[in-house]
Structure formats: C-alpha cells, structure tokens
C-alpha cells in the first residue's frame with residue numbers, strides 16, 4: 608500500500624492525535640501507529656489532572672492556555688469534561704527551603720497553612736504537616752473523552768490514521784521522506800516525531816542526533832480505605848518533597864510514590880513493591896489505612912535532561928519536527944501545544960494569548976539541550 612501526505616505523524620498517543628486534530632483540513636496528514644489501536648501507551652495511563660501550577664514555566668503557560676480549549680470541547684460535546692480538583696501541596700518537614708521556593712516561583716499558589724489543609728482534606732494527619740499551599744484552579748479531566756475528541760476531529764477532517772504501521776525505515780528522496788511502516792510506503796514532506804518513549808529511537812531512524820530523552824517509570828495504585836469513606840470531592844494532595852500524591856477516584860483512592868526509574872521504551876507493567884510503597888506512604892500521612900490494592904498501572908514519562916518538552920524543527924535534519932519529552936504534562940499541555948505546533952508547521956500565527964515565545968523555550972536548538 609502507498610500513501611502520500613504533507614505531514615506524517617509518528618505516534619498515535621495524545622501528542623500525535625491532538626496535533627492531527629489541530630492540523631486537520633489545513634494539510635494532508637497521516638498518523639502511523641505501531642499498535643493495533645491508538646492511545647495504548649502512556650496516554651491512557653495518566654493521573655488525569657490539568658494543573659496550571661505544575662511543571663516548568665513554559666509548561667505552566669501551555670497548561671493555562673489548554674484549559675479553556677478543553678472546556679470548549681466539553682461545550683461542543685454538551686457534557687462536562689472537568690471535575691474541579693484543587694491541588695493541595697503538603698509540606699511536612701521543618702526544612703522550608705523547597706516549599707518557600709515553590710511559593711516564590713509559581714504564581715497562583717496560595718499558602719493556606721496546615722489547619723486549613725486538614726479542614727479541606729480531613730484524611731490528612733495534622734501531625735504530618737507543617738504548612739500547605741493550594742492551587743484552586745486545578746482540574747481532573749475526562750481523558751478518554753478528550754482523546755476520543757482528538758481522534759474524531761482528526762478523522763472528520765480527513766486525517767488518515769493507520770494502526771499496525773510501525774515506522775521501520777526512512778529515506779530522503781527528492782527533498783521529501785519515503786517511509787516504510789508495517790508494509791505501507793508513505794511519502795511525506797514533513798515527519799513529526801510524536802513517538803513518546805520511542806522518540807529518540809524514531810529520531811535516530813530519521814538520521815537525527817539523540818536529545819537524551821529518557822523514558823521513566825511511574826506507577827499509580829488504586830486502593831480502598833479501611834477506616835472512613837473517601838469523599839469524591841476531596842482535593843488532590845501532593846508532597847512538596849515528591850514522595851507521594853493521592854486523590855479520590857470515585858469512592859476509592861489513587862495513590863502514587865513518584866518513582867522515576869529509567870526504562871527502555873516498552874509496554875511498562877506495575878511492580879508489586881512499587882504499588883506497596885505508594886500505599887505505605889499515603890498511609891503514613893493519612894488516617895485512611897488503605898488496604899490491598901484493587902488496581903494499578905505503570906506508564907513511561909519521557910523526559911529531556913532539562914525537564915522541558917522537545918518541540919520544533921530538528922537542527923540538522925530537514926523535514927523532521929519533534930513533538931516529544933512531555934514528561935508528566937502531556938495531557939494538560941496537549942490542546943495548546945498542538946495549536947502552536949500546527950501553526951508553526953503551516954507558517955501561520957497561532958493567535959493564542961500568553962504563548963508568544965513558548966516554542967523558543969522548548970525548541971530542540973536550545974542551549975540546555977546542546978551536546
């Protein structure tokens with residue numbers, strides 16, 4: 608089989624499909640995905656949060672711009688896509704440096720003190736807290752609905768989505784790409800590398816230098832309290848020292864111990880000892896006495912050496928565009944990042960407030976990625 612397109616996107620996750628939806632109708636686009644279906648890897652394994660005060664500054668700007676865009680999707684669908692889920696930062700040690708830095712560097716965080724934190728989230732142990740801050744603008748997002756909307760919009764705009772097509776070979780022929788993927792030949796002017804944990808590997812196939820993108824394991828556990836009902840309206844709580852976070856998931860709890868273990872790109876599976884650590888750490892700071900895990904999953908967060916996404920034209924390889932390194936914020940940045948990237952690819956103005964210069968901060972040519 609043979610296909611021709613202006614733009615070939617490698618990867619059928621949130622990055623690839625949000626971009627396909629944003630480009631649809633303005634260029635001919637094909638999405639190549641290894642798996643038999645979309646969204647089988649990290650995109651379906653998140654904690655489903657959009658938190659405007661989480662992540663480095665360019666990420667926070669992209670998240671703030673994405674929230675109204677995702678809200679517009681809800682209005683189009685005629686049903687809610689967000690649940691208000693304030694993010695409560697818990698500070699539990701006498702050493703205040705990290706907490707004070709968080710308050711000083713992240714606009715939108717409000718210091719509320721330990722008593723107020725326990726009032727808002729009564730399962731927290733007062734003696735485990737020294738101080739607390741809150742981001743009241745954070746939301747939980749219905750990720751399956753968001754992903755389905757990206758896919759439907761892309762299809763409606765004529766994007767070809769080709770599952771079971773793993774990019775295996777790429778050559779430059781006459782100023783364009785000739786790609787071989789699962790028996791398919793694809794000719795395309797530009798290739799976008801949105802391959803998640805495989806992004807550096809795919810870049811290598813296209814002749815690019817690696818950017819040091821490392822997939823890192825992150826596991827969440829789901830468990831039931833043995834002492835008191837979990838209130839679905841509780842905020843999410845996160846340890847300032849990055850040892851744990853948790854939030855309600857209906858009447859059970861989603862808990863995480865924030866492991867960051869490097870991994871090969873693969874279909875990551877949870878390990879019982881990591882699930883147990885998540886439950887232990889949450890039990891140490893709450894009165895929930897979580898019992899045996901009922902569920903759990905692991906995904907790979909792919910992270911550049913400076914923690915920023917890697918987005919933009921490759922420095923050396925013509926016709927290669929990176930959309931990678933979204934670490935723990937690929938869902939919350941997807942709508943605005945896709946709009947900005949689509950405009951950049953098409954040579955247009957993105958027209959979004961607050962995002963001027965954002966691509967320069969995350970471009971593959973930035974000094975903090977040099978090497």
Ligand SMILES: Cc1cc2nc3c(=O)[nH]c(=O)nc-3n(C[C@H](O)[C@H](O)[C@H](O)COP(=O)(O)OP(=O)(O)OC[C@H]3O[C@@H](n4cnc5c(N)ncnc54)[C@H](O)[C@@H]3O)c2cc1C
Pocket residue numbers: 617618619620621622623639640641642645646647648649650651652653654655656657772773774775801802803804805809824825826827905906907908931933934935936937938939940
């Ligand atoms: C536990 C956990 C919690 C998280 N919580 C949040 C959160 O609350 N909020 C948030 O914003 N983010 C969160 N994230 C991060 C977010 O899930 C990721 O940033 C995002 O899903 C990355 O999307 P992606 O499209 O880049 O990758 P993926 O979803 O992994 O998609 C990449 C795709 O590329 C395909 N591919 C690879 N190589 C090839 C090839 N050669 N040819 C064709 N296809 C190929 C793969 O099969 C895969 O489907 C979390 C992540 C984890 C693990």
